[in-house]
Amino acid sequence: MKVTVVGAGAVGATCADNIARKELAQELVLLDIREGFAEGKAIDMMQTSALLGFDTKVKGVTSDYAATAGSDVVVITSGLPRKPGMTREELIGTNAGIVKSVTENILKHSPNTIIVVVSNPMDTMTYLTLKTSGLPKNRIIGMGGALDSSRFKYYLSQELGCSPADLNAVVIGGHGDTTMIPLINHATWNSVPVTEFLSKEKQDEIVAATMVGGATLTKLIGTSAWYAPGAGTAMLVESILRDEKKLVPCCVALDGEYGQSDIAIGVPVVLGKNGWEKIVDIKLNDEEQAAFAKSAEAVRSMNSVLELA
Ligand SMILES: NC(=O)C1=CN([C@@H]2O[C@H](COP(=O)(O)OP(=O)(O)OC[C@H]3O[C@@H](n4cnc5c(N)ncnc54)[C@H](O)[C@@H]3O)[C@@H](O)[C@H]2O)C=CC1
Numbered sequence: 001m002k003v004t005v006v007g008a009g010a011v012g013a014t015c016a017d018n019i020a021r022k023e024l025a026q027e028l029v030l031l032d033i034r035e036g037f038a039e040g041k042a043i044d045m046m047q048t049s050a051l052l053g054f055d056t057k058v059k060g061v062t063s064d065y066a067a068t069a070g071s072d073v074v075v076i077t078s079g080l081p082r083k084p085g086m087t088r089e090e091l092i093g094t095n096a097g098i099v100k101s102v103t104e105n106i107l108k109h110s111p112n113t114i115i116v117v118v119s120n121p122m123d124t125m126t127y128l129t130l131k132t133s134g135l136p137k138n139r140i141i142g143m144g145g146a147l148d149s150s151r152f153k154y155y156l157s158q159e160l161g162c163s164p165a166d167l168n169a170v171v172i173g174g175h176g177d178t179t180m181i182p183l184i185n186h187a188t189w190n191s192v193p194v195t196e197f198l199s200k201e202k203q204d205e206i207v208a209a210t211m212v213g214g215a216t217l218t219k220l221i222g223t224s225a226w227y228a229p230g231a232g233t234a235m236l237v238e239s240i241l242r243d244e245k246k247l248v249p250c251c252v253a254l255d256g257e258y259g260q261s262d263i264a265i266g267v268p269v270v271l272g273k274n275g276w277e278k279i280v281d282i283k284l285n286d287e288e289q290a291a292f293a294k295s296a297e298a299v300r301s302m303n304s305v306l307e308l309a
């Protein structure tokens, strides 16, 4: 298997590091526009292989798309991250141009690849990739829900004093500070609803903390996070390459599901060798359904800014 990660910055390099350590691919190409940057990161990673004992061959290149030829999966992380005080949506002006040109270049050499979009604003960048690539919709997947759900489990585990691995909890909707929807009423601690252990006030606090999880880290670090985003992206790549059929919330094209069409937004999907293979319907109550419709409206208004001609 061959994977390309575009953008050798914080998220791209962390994702590549996770992919290499887990030996998800034989070949891993790291591509960046900054001269020598991806080459340096790739050599640094390869110099951990004797220490960690993995066989994946990591190669760094500067804008050399020929080296990415025949990739089974391409991860797009190229673009600006936000600074404290910014929203993800404010990145659209710069990142739309980057994501569009990267997609076009990738497809010249890997016309049938599966693309995982990470660059923000991720829902709109996924929609852009869908519209510009011409690939079947199942081959375009935005990463957001996996990360947001992991953050949701982190905040729940802190309050419950339990292992995050014992929790089942998902975040659907847009990957934005005000658009994501942590489904607290569906979250369980080894099949027991978490709402049985938490006051309504605590539940609301956890939901609010999850929604601004990315902004909180951006304020602390000075730029946005990378460990969990990199690990979340590698988890998606793993489920695809190993055909694991994991059920993960991802940003995908909806065609009537959840009452929405002509949009890419976060819903639970089964991930396997064909990309996202199935959308799973969660029975939402009226309040959750209304929140999803509102989230879709916000994502759609962001999408309308794109020049898709
Ligand atoms: N979807 C999600 O859950 C998450 C999304 N992100 C987003 O991922 C993106 C990357 O974040 P970081 O890695 O922290 O930023 P970074 O600044 O560390 O890395 C971005 C890299 O992209 C490269 N780049 C820029 N234009 C390029 C082009 N045309 N071709 C190839 N490479 C190019 C830059 O040289 C840089 O090395 C940001 O847009 C950020 O908002 C970050 C975390 C989570």
Ligand SMILES: O=C([O-])CC(=O)C(=O)O
Binding pocket: 081, 082, 088, 120, 147, 213, 214, 215, 218, 224, 225, 229
């Ligand atoms: O917060 C950001 O801008 C980066 C991101 O999407 C996240 O960490 O969730």
